[in-house]
Amino acid sequence: MLDDLTDAERKALAQCRHAILGVDRPLRLDCGVNLGPYRVAYQTYGTLNADKSNAVLVCHPLTCDQFVADRHPVTGKDGWWESLIGAGKVLDPARYFIICINVLGHCMGTTGPQAHDPATGQAWNLRFPVVTIGDMVRAQAALLDHLGIPDLFCVIGGSMGGMQVLEWAASYPRRVFSAVPIACAAHHSAQNIAFHEVGRQAIMADPEWKGGDYRLHQTNPARGLAVARMTAHITYLSEQALQRKFGRALQNRDALGFGFDADFQVESYLRHQGSTFVDRFDANSYLYITRAMDYFDLAGAHGDVLANAFRGTATRFCLMSFTSDWLFPTRETRAVVHALNAVAANVSFVEVDSDKGHDAFLLDEPEMFRTLSGFLKGAATVRGLGSVS
Amino acid sequence: MAAPIRVDLQLIADMVEPGTRALDVGCGDGALLAHLMNAKRVDARGMELSQAGVNACVANGLSVIQGDADTDLRDYPDAAFDYVILSQTLQATREPRRVLEQMLRVGKHAIVSFPNFAHWQVRLRLVFGGRMPETASLPYKWYDTPNIHLCSIDDFRALCRTMGVRIERAIVLNSKSRRITLPPLLANLIGEQAVFMLRRD
Structure with a gap:
């Protein structure tokens, strides 16, 4: 299976672990397709303790990957959640065995549309089956089986990562001791789907996309993917954050250019976000992963009653939202809290005051760290993980 | 062992059996929750x-959500907890009777503490001072008080009768937070606050 790698995947797999799963028993996807064998790329930090009780699964959001706390093999940048994970941080590898798994359909080593269909030997591209958040989580559970990890002390993630956390808690309640879904929702709203559709249309409108077969034609739908990223990036920021950061400031000029160059700093910033994104992300993967988020509807999967997804749960929950997040506003988190109350689950909920928008969960938010630290301390005590030094 | 807590909170804690499930509505800084968890192994929310x-x-490791006693008890299923606790908050709710009903639905027992508006100091201040009473347990001006449904101990007993609720325990404290045992008429005069444990009959 290692002969069909992109450059980014080759670099990624050289820096992380991977497993080939689904050889004997393929993964049954929600769309009805049996997928197997498939590759799962993952990164770990710290050591699993003797009674296997200290495993923490970090679920990554749409455009991040398994390199949560080390230098990225493609961009050379720091891990995307190093504010949270590391020596002396809230999630300290000296104490926890931290796993982050590249999700199914992604492009950093785990099987996705760029992989080859074992049946035909050809790249899947758009013939890759549409995967769901549930499929991603089942693949993660299969990896944990493979690694001999019976259950997780904590599953944590923001945005799409938070959706995976909710799915984990609903599908594998006995394997999740505590769950921390941050800045997410139990379903994708019409507005969320709408923004994703704009992104997908931008990719598919790029003439170099070639119906998804761009590698075959040796083309690159980089412009379409960049526009998709630019659109999405706006949704990750609050209006206040954009205004504070850029206002109407001009980029490298004293007066308007009366043309369509990036006159404004905000334009230049978005163009930069778009152009750097295409180096590390695959256009088809972007279609598949955004689709998975659009399809996510936890209540819909449980008779339209969200509480049914959590009935009988013994998992300890800590939910967090941010006041200026308009992509996953607090009311969405509150709906999950109401559902958890309806089954008398053990739940904490904190709304963090921040003007940084959806991206706040990736940034330095002391209130979020304090909340997490307290929640994990309480959960660790109940789990018998010993006191935090 | 656990650090000492406020006298009225200690009285409430004493009513809770170890190893049970409790919901503290209006839990403030979580002092009672922490005490119930640490000293009595209670699954306390x-x-x-x-x-x-x-x-x-939450930063102290307690399971707490943001919510309103008037509206958010509705979410919980019947008999989800052994105890639902409301300390020094009933008088600040919009619909105290509804809140009590919800507490008794969600919990097998309800524990309620509240300041007594018929305390002799309150009576004196109103009768002879001619002003809205301000006391140690009611330290607000009339225009900024959160206490919109004050009652006396006898008022509360009357409501329990009307609702057909059984009073399992009733403890009255004087202004020095000492427990007093007096006939109801005197308790309603000398008591500065009261703690009741109720259950549906």
């Missing part, structure tokens, strides 16, 4: 109106 209070509780 909290609900608090102020976000700052919630954040502080």
Whole structure:
């Protein structure tokens, strides 16, 4: 299976672990397709303790990957959640065995549309089956089986990562001791789907996309993917954050250019976000992963009653939202809290005051760290993980 | 062992059997929750109106959500807890009777503490001072008080009768937070606050 790698995947797999799963028993996807064998790329930090009780699964959001706390093999940048994970941080590898798994359909080593269909030997591209958040989580559970990890002390993630956390808690309640879904929702709203559709249309409108077969034609739908990223990036920021950061400031000029160059700093910033994104992300993967988020509807999967997804749960929950997040506003988190109350689950909920928008969960938010630290301390005590030094 | 807590909270804690499930509505800084968890191994959860209070509780490892006693008890299923606790908050709710009904639905027992508006100091201040009473347990001006449904101990007993609720325990404290045992008429005069444990009959 290692002969069909992109450059980014080759670099990624050289820096992380991977497993080939689904050889004997393929993964049954929600769309009805049996997928197997498939590759799962993952990164770990710290050591699993003797009674296997200290495993923490970090679920990554749409455009991040398994390199949560080390230098990225493609961009050379720091891990995307190093504010949270590391020596002396809230999630300290000296104490926890931290796993982050590249999700199914992604492009950093785990099987996705760029992989080859074992049946035909050809790249899947758009013939890759549409995967769901549930499929991603089942693949993660299969990896944990493979690694001999019976259950997780904590599953944590923001945005799409938070959706995976909710799915984990609903599908594998006995394997999740505590769950921390941050800045997410139990379903994708019409507005969320709408923004994703704009992104997908931008990719598919790029003439170099070639119906998804761009590698075959040796083309690159980089412009379409960049526009998709630019659109999405706006949704990750609050209006206040954009205004504070850029206002109407001009980029490298004293007066308007009366043309369509990036006159404004905000334009230049978005163009930069778009152009750097295409180096590390695959256009088809972007279609598949955004689709998975659009399809996510936890209540819909449980008779339209969200509480049914959590009935009988013994998992300890800590939910967090941010006041200026308009992509996953607090009311969405509150709906999950109401559902958890309806089954008398053990739940904490904190709304963090921040003007940084959806991206706040990736940034330095002391209130979020304090909340997490307290929640994990309480959960660790109940789990018998010993006191935090 | 656990640090000492306020006398009225200690009285409430004493009513809770070890190893049970409790919901503290209006849990404030979480002092009672922490005590119930640490000293009595209670599976204790909290609900608090102020976000700052919630954040502080969760940062201390307590299970607390932001919520309103008037509206958010509805979410919980019947008999989800052994005890639902409301300390010094009933008088600040919009619909105290509804809140009590919800507490008795969600919990097998309800524990309620409240300041007694018929305390002799309150009576004196109103009768002879001619002003809205301000006391140690009611330290607000009339225009900024959160206490919109004050009652006396006898008022509360009357409501329990009307609702057909059984009073399992009733403890009355004087202004020095000492327990007093007096006939109801005198208790309603000398008592500065009261703690009741109720259950549906």
